[in-house]
Amino acid sequence: MSTPLTTYIKAMKFSLLSPEVIRKMSAAQIITSDTYDEDGLPIEGGLMDRRLGTIEPGRACHTCGNFVGKCPGHFGHIELTRPVIHVGFTKVIYNLLKAICRECSSLLINPKDKDRYLKLLVKYEKTSLRLKQALTNYIFKKIVKSPLKICPKCGAEQYLIKLEKPTSFYEERPEGSIQLSPSDIRFRFEKVSNDDIKLLGFDPECARPEWMILTVLPVPPTAVRPSITLESGIRSEDDLTHKLVDVVRANQRLREVIEFGAPQLIIDDHYNLLQYHINTYFDNEIPGIPPARHRTGRNIRALAQRLKGKEGRFRSNLSGKRVDFSSRTVISPDPNLSINEVGVPIEVAKVLTVPERVTSYNIEWLKELVKKGPFEYPGADYIVRPDGRRIDLRYPKDRNSIAEALEIGAIVERHLQDGDIVLFNRQPSLHRMSMMAHRVRVLPYRTFRLNLCVCPPYNADFDGDEMNLHVPESEEARAEAEVLMLVQEHISSPRYGGPIIGAIQDYITGAFLLSLRSTLLNREEVIMLLSKADYQGTLPPPAIRKPVEYWTGKQVISTLIPSNISMILKANTCEKCFKCLKELCPYDAYVIIREGKLLTGVIDKKAIGAQVSESLIHRMIKENGASKTAEFIDKAFKLFLWYISTRGFTTGIDDEDIPEEAHKRIKEILNKAKEKVELAIESYKAGELKAMPGQTLEETLESEIMKILSEARDSTGKIAESYLKPGTPAVTMAKTGARGSILNMIQMITCVGQQSQRGKRINRGYRDRTLPHFKKGDLGPEAKGFIVSSYKTGLSPTEFFFHAISGREALVDTAVRTSQSGYMQRRLINALQDIHVDYDESVRDSDGHIIQFKYGEDGVDPSKSDHGKAVNIDKIIESVLGA
């Protein structure tokens, strides 16, 4: 069990390291560029010096005496022969050079202004950090933009400073351009007064400007840049070590050259080399200088590269962390589980453990688990004794004695068992429903199993999807997971205040078939169905008594709907007649539920579907709460599935069969449309076509043709639809909203229709034509991607090609869209994550700044709202007045 945090970090201050500090914290001065001697041992004063911390197991650190894991690593340092500019600060150094006097280093600003700003600064320091920052930014920018030409303090004339990227500075003196060496710059910076530097936003306590020019280079501990020993025994050093070797070598060479008294030109060369190596040690992606390379030609990963970007320290190790007690495998469906459950393979359950503190109440039970050990389920993997010793139950031969020795206060890490709470997650985790808490059901076989109703929130299917599972290890975490994250608490989506969990596919078809008027069931069938739903009550009186007792499907469904539910809705099968006949609907699409009794109408997507608002599930979650709704979903949906699987339901290509005469009519329409298009083209060629406002003649023709063709496809669709028999399984699925649409069927039966590219008819390819099969300039339907064939008859080669064009476009589109929307969401999350409701009902960010005085102007939580509305007044009136 993890110990709760008792020490918290309250704040973190950022600062520059001064040379003194660098030397002080250094455990070793690095003087040689060699790392190991002939025996493969680290050289003293080399970059792998033992004093920098130990990374080999079993070796004590020469500085702190600790072993791996305890030794935090220790910094070393390199004394630089000549000062070197820190690349990260070139911009700041440049600006500061421009802002201060070249002689006396005082700010090149009107003394009057300076006094005023100083007063303001003192004031803001006490009141607002944000204002202080804005002020210093303003002052700095102002001085840099127009520094005084004559120093107000010493009267020295100032010259223009030029920066030559990345790190060379020049002063444009009257006698010519002179390079300022880092030492010159450092000399100037040293003289800047603390007050002056404060005005520019520096904090002189922790960042003197001269510290931006390095005289000592800190060397990170070996733990930061561990060397890898390959299987062949060859040691491979980290990129940083390589870079540091370069720095040490260049530094040494520079010293030698200077001591030798070489010509200035040579010294400069070596000095520049040292600067280059230190630059690329900090950042290897500086524009304007060639990146330092590894021997293999790969670019070296310098300090900056370690931190930034998606794979950098911040985003991949600090904002997101790897965890223990997690597991990942393929998912598969199991309609027999509750929506709150997840099926966990025994193999997984034996590895994931829950720490259980031994008490007098559970000691016997835990003893049994310990006896079973890690290999037999249910058992336990470890024991943590009260003195902190950890016993691995894999190795001892005699677990019985260990079990008997179990004392109160120890912790047993037992196997995951039925009823434990775990978190279940599928990426991409786009919303909070992507990670929900489930109760464990340990099952045989190797996949995670979940109820099909939780597919929509996870956006999961079973074509090979994998999901992750995490075991909360503390009592607090488990309690939170159970209360806040359990699946049933997420039936209502915070996005729109309606159910996101509900029926999909066969559940809907099953419910529809069962609720059909024509469905009559005998006693045996009814009992079978209700037993599947674990129904405990009495059987309702049969709808038909003689000659044999029969119950309607609606009666069966009614037994499961809670009696406080009364509502009216229109089913998905509703034909949207001009005049609704309401309860007399010929399609039985007018659903009336009164006091839990389904009186008329069929149950389909509109009543129980996932992501459908104003449905039966929606009403239940609002009236009866999460657990009752979850119970309904568990029970009723099992019944629907049982019904559809006993009744039988299958779909095939013959669902798309229509009579020959229909095909003839369709062909006729398509031919007519083709003629019409030809006519339009002729009139265009004859110059008789009139351009529509705001369009060219060609555009007018295009839209005309597209109109004709889409009308033609629509009317063929209507014909096909009129020939479809209502009871056909494919039609049932389309109409109830279970799967597919009428449009899908029409494309199979009549014609696939116009293929498009960039929202237009396909018009790219060869010169003046799409494919060499057509004449140049052919504007006819077939030449521009209209598919006359149906999926059932099959596409012609050219049609197939056009279809592939649109298909490819759709794929590319999705790929582009996911990356774009992903980035947008990342930005939104980043901007909004600190925003929360405070105890005074106001909405604030982490600094306590108010964003809204009352959340959403009325303080209503969308997930608790009724489809966005705070109160459903109609329902309340209905409940009070009894409708």
Place this chain on the structure above:
Amino acid sequence: MALTIDVINEKINQITDKLPPLIIEELREKLIKLLDKLSESTLSAIIDKVISAYDSAQVEPCEAVGTIAAQSIGEPGTQMTLRTFHFAGVRELNVTLGLPRLIEIVDAKKSPSTPQMTVYLDENHRYDLEKAKEVANRIEQITVENVTSSIETDLLTGTLIVNLDLDVLEDKGLTPDDVRKILSKIRGVDVTIEDNQRLIIQLSSSLDFVKLQRLRDKVLNTKLKGITGITRVVVRKQQDEWILLTEGSNLASVLMVKGVDPTRTTTNNIFEIMEVLGIEAARNAIINEMMEVLTEQGLDVNVRHIMLVADLMTRNGTIKQIGRHGVSGEKTSVLARAAFEVTVKHLLDASIRGEIDELKGVIENVVVGQPIPVGTGKVELYTILGSMLG
């Protein structure tokens, strides 16, 4: 025992501090409709139930509403179409919709990629197509190019010959002489009319080919009438009135045009709204624009999420982007900024300023490995065990 309207009003007036105005009004309306069915007791029962339903729908303190809003807007992004152009009812005008438009809004782009205005007309012009067209003519920007059938450059004499399209000219309510007058304002040229449709523009200075070319462009782009920026106007019927849809946007000028109803006329350029109508209007514009994009795609997103984003973007009087150059880049926490984008720069800058990160936000605490200060992590409740045991 029927109740009177007065009784209902009185009852409702007693609870105005307990419910938001919208619910109060809805309740009042619905109760008055049911007047004859109500009794004293059912009335109070209904009112009590409404109040308790409202109270139980309140957000809980510490709820991370920001994250929920971001997820609610971001999650449906994957389901949106990418097709930039969608014919919004009117064939001739295309408007950026879908994901690109949503990104544009949160990016706080200075001007949308397809600026567009919806101009409503006042009482006098609303119901008549001709009058609506009149207003449209006043708004639409006409340049010389729009009324020119052809243009020639005579290099020998250093003249430009503009052949005007008389039909178009008349349609736009201009005469060739109007064009001449406007063009003669250009410095250094002499404009004369020939055949009442040919404009001869003589360069008064010495012959210069480059100058002539430049003049040509200048002449073609000279505005004759209308409002700068409005390149096209379409008249369209909406319910029982005529409205104008424009390509291009210039709210400040359009609002002053005679015949325009300034109270309803709007644009999709949020910055323009901010400049002309103020930040509150801009905030509403953001909400409306985002809602429109989402509903157009058939996505159901609660307004409260969008309001939060809009409020965040506009909270300090200007429109700030959701991202590096706006909200995220101005966070006080160094770690929060470094964890988002441009990591190294933020760290270096923080070091010379000696910035202090107080670790008050979510991401900072994730970085250092501490509980986050939202939701259950914000609750600071301690039990002193001894005191409970007595």
